[in-house]
Amino acid sequence: MSGLENSSEFGVDNDFLFNLDKERVHVIEEIEQLGERVRVLKEELESLWATSKAVEYELTSVFIHRGSSPSWGHYFFYSRYLPDAPDSWFKYNDSDVSLVSSDEVLADTTGSTANPYLVRSPR
Numbered sequence: 001m002s003g004l005e006n007s008s009e010f011g012v013d014n015d016f017l018f019n020l021d022k023e024r025v026h027v028i029e030e031i032e033q034l035g036e037r038v039r040v041l042k043e044e045l046e047s048l049w050a051t052s053k054a055v056e057y058e059l060t061s062v063f064i065h066r067g068s069s070p071s072w073g074h075y076f077f078y079s080r081y082l083p084d085a086p087d088s089w090f091k092y093n094d095s096d097v098s099l100v101s102s103d104e105v106l107a108d109t110t111g112s113t114a115n116p117y118l119v120r121s122p123r
Contacts, residue, residue: 061120
């Protein structure tokens with residue numbers, strides 16, 4: 001009974017100690033079973049998503065910030081014209097909305113004060 005053999009001298013009932021040790025063994029076995037179940041579920045989850053790696057993400061929106069700091073400047077937003085014209089984008093700039101090409105949206109802005117702030121690419 002793992003160190004509980006002589007506990008009756010402390011006034012603890014031997015039947016209680018036996019049942020307590022039996023419960024301890026049961027809890028250890030249950031923890032081991034749950035650990036195995038977690039391992040199996042992780043494997044199942046990995047295999048479920050293994051084939052999804054080939055699915056491409058598709059850029060649908062770009063938020064742009066133009067300015068020297070996030071607290072100062074101007075924000076505007078591009079959104080693809082889906083599904084009708086996926087190579088065309090809407091530019092939302094204050095109250096102005098215009099249709100622009102993907103070249104404008106995907107242009108390299110290195111060195112510019114207009115930089116992507118947030119991009120949205122769902123699958």
